[in-house]
Amino acid sequence: MAITNNRLTKEQYEQNFSDIRPPFENKTAAVVEANRCLFCYDAPCTKSCPTSINIPKFIKQISTDNVKGSAHTIFISNIMGAGCSKVCPVEKLCEGACVYNLLEEEPIQIARLQQYSTMKALQENWQLFERKPANGKKVAIVGAGPAGLSCAHVLAREGVEATIYEKEEKGGGLMTYGIAAYKVTPQFCEDEVNYITSIGGIEIKYNQELGKNLSLSDLQQNYDAIYLGIGVGVARQLDIPGEDLLGVVDAIKFIYELRDKGYSAIPIGDKVAVIGMGMTAIDAATQAKRLGAKEVTMIYRRTQEEMPCTEYELNIAKLDGCEIIWLAAPKEVKGVNGKVTQLVCHVMKLGEPDISGRRSPVDTGETITLDVDMVIKAAGQVPFEDLVKGSSLDNKNGKIVIDNNSATNIQGVFAGGDAVNGGKEVVDAVQAGKDGAAAILRYLKLF
Amino acid sequence: MADISSSFLGIKSPNPFWLASAPPTDKKYNVLRAFEAGWGGVVWKTLGSQVKNVSSRYSAVDYNGSRVMGFNNIELISDRPLEINLKEIAECVKLFPDRAMIVSLMADNDRNSWHELIKKVEDTGAHGLELNFGCPHGMTERGMGATVGQDPEIACMVVEWVMEVAKIPVITKLTPNVHSVVPTGRSVVKAGTNGLSLINTIQSVTGIDLDTFVPNPNVGGKSVFGGYCGPAVKPIALKMLTTIAQDELTRTVPISGIGGISTWRDAVEFMLLGAGNVQVCTAAMKHGFRIIDDMIEGLNNWMDEKGFKKLDDFIGKSVPSITHWEDLDINYHIIAKINQDKCIHCGLCYIACEDTSHQSIRLDYGKPYNTYSVIDEECVGCNLCKLVCPVDDCITMEVHRKGDEYINWKEWQKRGLPLNDH
Numbered sequence: 001m002a003i004t005n006n007r008l009t010k011e012q013y014e015q016n017f018s019d020i021r022p023p024f025e026n027k028t029a030a031v032v033e034a035n036r037c038l039f040c041y042d043a044p045c046t047k048s049c050p051t052s053i054n055i056p057k058f059i060k061q062i063s064t065d066n067v068k069g070s071a072h073t074i075f076i077s078n079i080m081g082a083g084c085s086k087v088c089p090v091e092k093l094c095e096g097a098c099v100y101n102l103l104e105e106e107p108i109q110i111a112r113l114q115q116y117s118t119m120k121a122l123q124e125n126w127q128l129f130e131r132k133p134a135n136g137k138k139v140a141i142v143g144a145g146p147a148g149l150s151c152a153h154v155l156a157r158e159g160v161e162a163t164i165y166e167k168e169e170k171g172g173g174l175m176t177y178g179i180a181a182y183k184v185t186p187q188f189c190e191d192e193v194n195y196i197t198s199i200g201g202i203e204i205k206y207n208q209e210l211g212k213n214l215s216l217s218d219l220q221q222n223y224d225a226i227y228l229g230i231g232v233g234v235a236r237q238l239d240i241p242g243e244d245l246l247g248v249v250d251a252i253k254f255i256y257e258l259r260d261k262g263y264s265a266i267p268i269g270d271k272v273a274v275i276g277m278g279m280t281a282i283d284a285a286t287q288a289k290r291l292g293a294k295e296v297t298m299i300y301r302r303t304q305e306e307m308p309c310t311e312y313e314l315n316i317a318k319l320d321g322c323e324i325i326w327l328a329a330p331k332e333v334k335g336v337n338g339k340v341t342q343l344v345c346h347v348m349k350l351g352e353p354d355i356s357g358r359r360s361p362v363d364t365g366e367t368i369t370l371d372v373d374m375v376i377k378a379a380g381q382v383p384f385e386d387l388v389k390g391s392s393l394d395n396k397n398g399k400i401v402i403d404n405n406s407a408t409n410i411q412g413v414f415a416g417g418d419a420v421n422g423g424k425e426v427v428d429a430v431q432a433g434k435d436g437a438a439a440i441l442r443y444l445k446l447f
Numbered sequence: 448m449a450d451i452s453s454s455f456l457g458i459k460s461p462n463p464f465w466l467a468s469a470p471p472t473d474k475k476y477n478v479l480r481a482f483e484a485g486w487g488g489v490v491w492k493t494l495g496s497q498v499k500n501v502s503s504r505y506s507a508v509d510y511n512g513s514r515v516m517g518f519n520n521i522e523l524i525s526d527r528p529l530e531i532n533l534k535e536i537a538e539c540v541k542l543f544p545d546r547a548m549i550v551s552l553m554a555d556n557d558r559n560s561w562h563e564l565i566k567k568v569e570d571t572g573a574h575g576l577e578l579n580f581g582c583p584h585g586m587t588e589r590g591m592g593a594t595v596g597q598d599p600e601i602a603c604m605v606v607e608w609v610m611e612v613a614k615i616p617v618i619t620k621l622t623p624n625v626h627s628v629v630p631t632g633r634s635v636v637k638a639g640t641n642g643l644s645l646i647n648t649i650q651s652v653t654g655i656d657l658d659t660f661v662p663n664p665n666v667g668g669k670s671v672f673g674g675y676c677g678p679a680v681k682p683i684a685l686k687m688l689t690t691i692a693q694d695e696l697t698r699t700v701p702i703s704g705i706g707g708i709s710t711w712r713d714a715v716e717f718m719l720l721g722a723g724n725v726q727v728c729t730a731a732m733k734h735g736f737r738i739i740d741d742m743i744e745g746l747n748n749w750m751d752e753k754g755f756k757k758l759d760d761f762i763g764k765s766v767p768s769i770t771h772w773e774d775l776d777i778n779y780h781i782i783a784k785i786n787q788d789k790c791i792h793c794g795l796c797y798i799a800c801e802d803t804s805h806q807s808i809r810l811d812y813g814k815p816y817n818t819y820s821v822i823d824e825e826c827v828g829c830n831l832c833k834l835v836c837p838v839d840d841c842i843t844m845e846v847h848r849k850g851d852e853y854i855n856w857k858e859w860q861k862r863g864l865p866l867n868d869h
Contacts, residue, residue, distance in 0.1 A: 035512035038837050041794030044815035063512070097815040099791040103838065 005267040007292030013263040016290035020182045030116045034063040048097035050431045051078035071121035072128040079153040082118035091312040132159035140223040145173020146426045147229030147417025150433025156201035167209035177256040180283035211387045225440045228415040232381040242333030247340030251284040251378035269374030271295045273343045277307040281378035289320045296322040301329035301361040343370045406439040449750035450757045455724045456616035458574045460487030460547040467726035468551035475535035484736035488547025493524035493579045495553040506653040506663030517679030518729045519653040523585040537571040553579040558608045581622035581647025596622035599634035606638035621645040628687045632697040644703035646684045648674025677729040681707030692721025692766045711745030719765035773856045781828035781844040783821045789841035792816040796832035
């Protein structure tokens with residue numbers, strides 16, 4: 001067993017990482033699907049979208065060949081509508097609520113229709129919004145992820161000058177760095193960021209990290225308001241023996257590097273264990289398999305009933321050949337010569353419900369041992385606790401606390417997205433950015 | 448198995464489905480394919496003085512992704528030499544003696560031309576003639592086609608010429624491009640036509656190309672009004688058919704129903720409103736002759752289900768059901784009912800009623816699914832909610848009579864009964 005890179009041919013990599021939600025081949029295919037839409041009133045799909053995109057309207061606009069109008073309908077509610085059309089877990093959002101499900105019919109392919117309009121807008125660089133005249137207000141946004149970009153776009157539309165400070169070299173946040181490559185390509189993420197900023201009035205300063213070469217107090221002095229969309233950091237520590245052995249990696253870092261360095265540069269084990277059953281765990285497991293790992297086993301301490309990922313995502317992992325072990329919690333990583341050789345897990349059973357309402361796993365006292373050479377940790381991410389506490393921001397275990405006006409305890413400082421909620425979907429962060437922008441506009445008396 | 452064989456004016460065919468006079472019946476090749484496919488008869492594309500056609504000739508109206516809801520053509524009568532047509536008709540009759548062969552005619556506007564044409568056609572062995580008084584484009588400018596059908600006196604005169612020499616049954620085809628088909632119908636029946644057929648196509652503009660601004664069909668940057676047909680015209684055809692089937696004079700002759708018939712169901716509807724048989728064109732032009740299979744089987748199965756042994760058992764059965772508005776029962780009242788188990792919460796009934804009807808549907812908000820229910824007191828029983836509901840039998844209209852007694856508008860007025868107060 002060994003951890004090595006460059007396991008596959010170029011063609012194999014390309015095939016393994018090709019788009020999992022391919023666009024409609026042509027206009028006719030999109031229009032046929034658009035015409036299936038019943039055009040519901042007060043539509044369940046719209047009500048199930050965190051950004052409340054008027055879905056029946058944009059689909060109707062595709063059917064009348066008003067694609068520009070369709071793209072505008074999407075972007076007015078969700079400026080990352082293109083990215084969301086690729087990464088949203090639509091099976092539990094819009095498509096999951098489609099009334100066709102109640103007829104036991106396939107729901108409308110909302111995501112692919114949304115992709116049809118929004119990708120055309122990106123490709124043609126349609127400018128669908130007009131900025132209001134500059135009003136002289138300046139807002140600093142920390143983090144060029146979905147929350148920050150969404151906030152910036154609303155502010156820019158209203159004539160505010162938005163400056164985004166981003167610690168990485170590219171914008172997009174977890175969209176760029178934390179999502180499986182078969183959902184979005186790095187090129188797409190870059191195009192999307194460029195499209196969003198093309199409205200004008202948004203400047204992104206890269207390699208600017210709060211707490212390192214950037215301070216909140218400096219920003220407070222130079223801007224009329226601040227929005228923190230700093231996201232969450234590394235994967236939760238397992239706090240078990242052997243976690244520092246060679247071969248134990250953080251899922252976010254793993255996915256980040258895969259996106260950043262290219263498939264063939266990423267070392268992967270023969271036998272890989274992935275801890276967790278969220279979307280990130282799925283993305284890590286499936287991509288480990290697609291990079292050429294012989295065996296990938298997902299370990300989750302609860303059962304399928306409680307898993308955070310959707311059934312659709314679970315099926316992607318299963319179809320990729322990933323094994324699943326339910327009711328197993330990591331106890332110890334064992335190694336030889338500093339390298340991972342085994343993962344020992346407690347065998348769990350379900351006990352009483354915990355505060356989340358889910359039945360909590362209880363140790364049965366038994367263990368199982370897996371022979372592995374790599375362990376990927378994806379048991380949730382932790383907030384930037386030190387940064388948040390060091391900035392005197394009210395917080396709950398590092399998650400920034402905001403009121404129902406997106407405001408933190410510090411006057412003029414607003415926050416949203418994963419930094420507040422601890423890690424949800426891209427679409428939730430986009431809505432948080434809109435809410436933050438609306439709050440800032442009220443704060444600046446521009447609304 | 449029911450007997451679906453047809454005898455229209457004594458012309459026998461194994462089923463009541465004829466192909467209408469149109470491009471599909473333009474020549475031997477097509478007609479033989481139609482007969483092989485199982486069509487009961489054809490009306491050969493109109494013969495007359497040879498013409499020249501243009502390109503393009505057709506256009507269509509699509510609806511919500513479905514192609515050819517309505518169809519339009521600017522083709523003229525047969526542009527082939529008369530002698531070739533006559534020879535091929537004779538050959539078809541010989542090869543398929545059990546099928547009906549009707550020949551559509553549009554001679555020049557003089558007695559001799561009609562007489563000569565009829566004699567030549569009768570020599571082919573054809574079983575009947577159909578007079579084209581309906582074509583609404585091209586021929587009208589020459590005083591033919593619809594120009595004849597739109598004027599009861601001219602139509603009468605031409606039919607009289609025809610009847611002077613015709614030895615085989617004569618069907619007169621009526622144009623719908625009139626305020627009522629009845630005057631011309633009555634006129635030609637008086638002149639002696641043996642039967643009627645309707646409708647011919649309706650003058651139309653099907654659409655305009657939003658890039659070139661030229662209406663369809665485009666003939667070198669120009670267009671003309673074309674004849675509209677296909678599923679879109681069926682309701683208009685059924686109405687016109689009914690007026691002919693109810694008029695005391697025109698109902699004395701057999702009627703061949705035409706206008707957007709695509710399926711056995713459409714055909715049955717025409718026959719229930721008095722058509723002795725039906726003619727089909729657009730559906731065949733869209734799908735080919737193979738559609739005849741389901742028309743035959745569907746008709747047969749339906750007749751078996753209903754216990755009809757032969758076509759005459761149901762032809763005309765619905766004619767008495769269409770009455771005058773003032774004879775309708777005002778005490779008859781229905782109220783919509785939404786089956787909550789079938790409802791998929793699309794809200795289409797609600798928004799239709801709320802915006803455009805009587806605000807009779809209550810909305811109880813839910814996430815993501817709202818609940819919709821009917822406010823019985825407000826419902827006028829208009830059917831709109833039921834019509835827009837995408838689920839079969841989810842909304843039903845239940846009878847809640849306002850009174851036991853049948854009472855119509857005339858009686859209502861006579862008794863001074865109250866009108867709505869809001």
